[in-house]
Amino acid sequence: MLKKGSRGARSSRGSRMFSEDNSVHKFSRIKNTNLLDEDDEIYNTRNRQDQLLSNSNASSPYNDRSSSSPMDKSPWSSQTNVNVPFDDNDDNFSSNVLMGSLVREEGHIYSLATSGDLLYTGSDSRNIRVWKNRREFAGFKSNSGLVKAIVISDDRIFTGHQDGKIRVWKVSSRDPSVHKRVGTLPTMKDYIKNSMKISNYFEVKRHKNAAWFRHYDAISCLSLSEDKTFLYSSSWDKTFKVWRISNSRCIESVTAHDDSVNSIVTGFDGLVFTGSADGTVKVWRRELQGKGTKHFFSQTLLKQECAVTAVAVNPDTTVVYCGSSDGLVNFWERENHLSHGGVLRGHKLAVLCLITAGSLVFSGSADMGICVWRRMGMDHVCLSLLTGHNGPVKCLAAERDDEAAATERRWILYSGSLDKSVKMWRVSENSVPVAWKGCASGAPIAIPSSLPAAPSFEARNRVDGIQN
Template identity: 85%
Template sequence: MLKKGSRRAGSSRGGRIFSEENSVHKFSRIKNTNLLNDDDGIFNARNSPDQIFNNSNLSPPYNDPSSASPMEKSPWSSQRNINIAFEDNGDDLSPNVLMGSLVREEGHIYSLAASGDLLYTGSDSKNIRVWKNQREFSGFKSNSGLVKAIVISGERIFTGHQDGKVRVWKISSKDPTVHKRLGTLPTMKDYFKNSMKTSNFVEARRHKNAVWFKHYDAISCLSLSEDKTFLYSSSWDKTFKVWRISNSRCLESVIAHDDAVNSIVAGYDGLVFTGAADGTVKVWRRELQGKGTKHFFSQTLLKQECAVTAVAVNPDATVVYCGSSDGLVNFWEREKHMSHGGVLRGHKLAVLCLVTAGNLVFSGSADMGICVWRKMGSDHICLSLLTGHNGPVKCLAAEKEHESASTNERRWILYSGSLDKSVKMWRVSENAPPMAWKGCASSAPTAMPSSMPAAPSFSVQSRNIHDLPN
């Protein structure tokens, strides 16, 4: 997850579904450039700035000069010039298709989580919407501002917010459309109990202290441990925190990076991977100590000038991927002692999100496209470029399709959330042939697949959400 942009765009609420409108960008923090950012419309100097787009490549109103960065050079305007020739071979028979769109005109989509036939979407409208069978099923609301991250563990839903809090929700046993808020991390009880001791305070900002177990800046990402015993939260405050799910206690706070932590993922064998605006990807090793945990720094996988914006681990826990503000996806192979495996080059602007499913890797970008990569041995090929969004692709989620065309074919439903206020659904097959292929993707291909043909959108019924206390 990245830090929001330098202008807060007003969101239109209610509205009709499936109308896709361009909207003013509102983005996330990426790199240390001494850029100014805002908090509820107030501009403050920060060490880790907002990301600003290279607007010259975008359609109106994204190329509005009034929304341009005051900095001549930012992570968004210093992308590598990867001159990829997009080849249209006229082949529209690919099994990868756009199934439809979910649109609720109330804000940009910042987070997604899929669980079975349910899809949770978070936006800057303070609302979390629940969709079932392509229809709006339910919803719940927090008064904290935009929803930066969503993860699901059984009947519990964890949401990370702009105010630095993690909120915990549970589906009502009497009515599956009702979600009750169980509490906030840290809990009020722990906060008051521990805030009485001065030893529990650390320096948060210059001349300002905060309790060590509370994030004092926006939550950027959430991740669950393999056994779903621990919840990890990363933040722009340069730390990640470890929470025991059973009792909602914060066990540890780790100062992980020199700048905003944009992504965290709990991997295998107690390893945790973090990516940050300081351009590094770090590996941490978890050890249980009594009733608590202790995370030790293990190694740095990547150190570069460009910010790391997304981190993901494949389902087999054999490959670690990271996306960067230069539009590249690096990967490392576990079987080769975490050696660098290569670079996937498919985007013209920053990679904003990554998700894995089976042998597939999906990368969403500020260039409004989604690259579908298939792992083949130690290499990757690009199956297709999914296009259809009118804004940057901010988040992705994937679920296995229950009904496949054949027993030998694995197909996935991919959800993509964008700053065009829409969520799109794609059907993607692992057996899909590359629509255009002239070499290995990790060897800088000379051609990329053509975009997918659009499918008609399906209708969605809207429901009122339940307004719950913050």
């Protein structure tokens, strides 16, 4: 690992993270090349590493703007078997299996979100796909900027993009397969109201100013407050911003870190957690002030040399997790205060995404694997290493498996990768651990190289041609 301030560290900032043959190079920051909106020259940012992985737009069948819908001539193919048998009496059967894959040809997968029986997928092709019952259901397309993040609040979908904008979509009341864009954050009203005030601008580069109420670099993450009153957005511009959902207003901008903010997540008791390429994890406290709200710095949980790439919170057990570019997952437990609980060592390369579900923690990595951890008391055990992707695992989402027995807690895990596919896994909290003391000083032992995959077939009732 390169040290901060060393000559090698400085020279690596613009280097490519992955080569064409998927070999992985050491790095200390997670960034990529910005896609410029053709009418927004303000987003003239530094070269970024992610985009060097994903120059697929030229071959996308949807670059033709005359296309009426991204669902026309869909390149997706679904290979699933949702009726995977579950037999507890079979000693050779693993309760954690690969259920199937959704393989695409148009771009790398950067974001996932679930809402009820719907799965939303975002990619560098600028398309957002909607899946229902593991079949294509709908699709809509943004004008520019690869889809870095997706969050869902009731009937509205918020998507964060490479061009620094947040786009707002709404499901049609007449046709649930139709999604219409109903706004962009910041709104045009905010532009008009604030553009004339010099105090609303600050210097971001020499001879270059930016408005406080808009991101001038790529959005890296989106998160909703516990009561879904506020939307949080983090960005490579070193800030996070707070948006009031009821009126689509940016009510606060916080310069949070000395480098790109790679992740933001709301937690418990009004706390907000941010992770940055500067190697820190910070805690922010939200306080109400009259009719407004204000965020104050509370504490720094972690300060290290390598970049923090992902942050997740389990609000039920009040545990905070963070993944780093060195492949480690640190976690903190709250008793009277947040204290460091240990380190989960299961990856050989950078942790790119983290989520929690029930007592489980899922970590996706540039090593193309997904570690499944279960919290048991004050310790964590490694239940499985899910393998099957041919590229770095960039995003994760999970939903409860309603078909599980009443005595079992089971989850459907979705994983999106830079191999242009989404995979579906069935994971049980009752699985037999493959390694105890997963947070010990050594790496977990006896992790299987792969899990038995469910037999798959090509779905023939795919829905095509849904109009935007």
